[in-house]
Amino acid sequence: MSHITPYNTSDSKKDQVAQMFDNIAFRYDFLNSLLSLGIHKGWRKKCIKLIAGKKPAFILDVATGTADFAIEAVKLQPKKIIGIDISEGMMKFGRGKLQKLNLDKTIELQYGDAETCDLPDNSIDAITVGFGVRNFENLEKGLTNMLRILKPGGQLCILEFSSPRKFPVKQFYMFHFKYITPTLGKLFSKDARAYSYLPESIKAFPDNERLTAILEKVGYKQASYKSVGLGLAAIYLAEK
Numbered sequence: 001m002s003h004i005t006p007y008n009t010s011d012s013k014k015d016q017v018a019q020m021f022d023n024i025a026f027r028y029d030f031l032n033s034l035l036s037l038g039i040h041k042g043w044r045k046k047c048i049k050l051i052a053g054k055k056p057a058f059i060l061d062v063a064t065g066t067a068d069f070a071i072e073a074v075k076l077q078p079k080k081i082i083g084i085d086i087s088e089g090m091m092k093f094g095r096g097k098l099q100k101l102n103l104d105k106t107i108e109l110q111y112g113d114a115e116t117c118d119l120p121d122n123s124i125d126a127i128t129v130g131f132g133v134r135n136f137e138n139l140e141k142g143l144t145n146m147l148r149i150l151k152p153g154g155q156l157c158i159l160e161f162s163s164p165r166k167f168p169v170k171q172f173y174m175f176h177f178k179y180i181t182p183t184l185g186k187l188f189s190k191d192a193r194a195y196s197y198l199p200e201s202i203k204a205f206p207d208n209e210r211l212t213a214i215l216e217k218v219g220y221k222q223a224s225y226k227s228v229g230l231g232l233a234a235i236y237l238a239e240k
């Protein structure tokens with residue numbers, strides 16, 4: 001998985017990922033909506049409903065980017081939401097959105113790496129990660145560090161792309177990712193590689209069953225997944 005990197009240079013995957021998201025940050029929200037026709041918004045809403053039952057007071061949104069997941073989590077009326085990311089460029093746009101929505105007191109965005117961030121043990125009720133884990137340099141290290149930060153009984157909710165397996169979604173997806181995604185991505189973001197890295201990284205990422213097994217292996221309990229968007233993405237839920 002880690003051999004798929006944005007720019008195939010000798011820099012670490014982490015540095016390349018941060019660089020890529022800094023490059024495309026100014027177009028990230030626009031391209032997300034254009035390429036998915038807005039479907040991704042419904043998926044984050046579903047995730048938030050899934051963790052609503054335990055009424056989390058302290059929420060951490062890992063790989064927060066432009067803060068869409070953190071903004072959705074406000075519906076749970078938590079005391080505090082912290083968003084962390086390794087791309088300052090993405091968070092700059094996120095902070096702008098928070099100010100406009102008057103949410104900059106509830107949501108705090110700070111530089112932080114999922115794999116090494118040193119939030120205290122057992123301090124967070126729920127962690128969300130939207131389209132982030134695929135980009136981690138070391139997936140198990142990131143999942144283990146998030147487990148450390150979660151309170152016992154706390155929930156991890158991961159939203160991530162999958163490779164659809166069924167006709168005709170699989171064929172549509174392959175066409176979209178081969179022709180439409182790279183063309184529109186290059187045109188609007190000016191980073192030709194970012195939107196060809198996207199399908200490559202999805203292809204190389206563990207499938208639904210494998211990621212669920214990895215969650216259990218690193219110590220999460222009751223790990224499960226649910227496909228959304230006819231298999232285009234999946235929501236993984238697990239507990240400490």
Ligand SMILES: C[S@@+](CC[C@H](N)C(=O)[O-])C[C@H]1O[C@@H](n2cnc3c(N)ncnc32)[C@H](O)[C@@H]1O
Binds near residue numbers: 017064085087112114
């Ligand atoms: C596709 S964006 C997702 C943004 C947002 N969560 C969403 O749902 O739209 C992926 C983000 O993951 C961040 N990222 C990648 N590896 C990370 C890591 N190890 N720790 C924190 N953030 C990371 C990137 O910088 C990028 O902003």
